[in-house]
Amino acid sequence: DAGVTQSPTHLIKTRGQQVTLRCSPKSGHDTVSWYQQALGQGPQFIFQYYEEEERQRGNFPDRFSGHQFPNYSSELNVNALLLGDSALYLCASSLGAGVFSNQPQHFGDGTRLSIL
């Protein structure tokens, strides 16, 4: 039973560039959430996708956007990268967005994004 998988593992970009991160949810899960985790901090909620639509969004600018595909996999896109975007980006899956905040999150290993 495959867990949450993310790609790539590591990524180095320069300021102003754009990046796309990918996530496949745990088998049987239909909801994908993205988190940003800066060094020494807890994960910060970016947004959540369910039924191919953004259902919830945290306090992140429009430079952060996403997509969910019919097979429940998801992408996170970040435009006009800033140095402050350097972080670990975590994807988490769960079942049933209607009670999102009550569902345990199953996290992937994350993508370590470094901005030079």
Added chain:
Amino acid sequence: GQQVMQIPQYQHVQEGEDFTTYCNSSTTLSNIQWYKQRPGGHPVFLIQLVKSGEVKKQKRLTFQFGEAKKNSSLHITATQTTDVGTYFCAGPGGSQGNLIFGKGTKLSVKP
């Protein structure tokens, strides 16, 4: 906005000693979740507490949810080196319904 605070930020213990981390929310929570993140790893779900005053145990780990549902604690009895990592509490956000994580308590265990 709603905040979830954890103390202490760091805890260094000798193997065999007990460890406790505390979590406080600025608002009443419908539930609270605890996660553990090993160094270089990802958060792993440990437990969810829902009821006021609830106490749950997992082997050497004891989780409590306060009567007012605004605070919680995780206590580890007789720590082992395998307990090393950062422990996060997380509660549902306000109107957005997102999950808000505390900053975590980083536990190190000296053999």
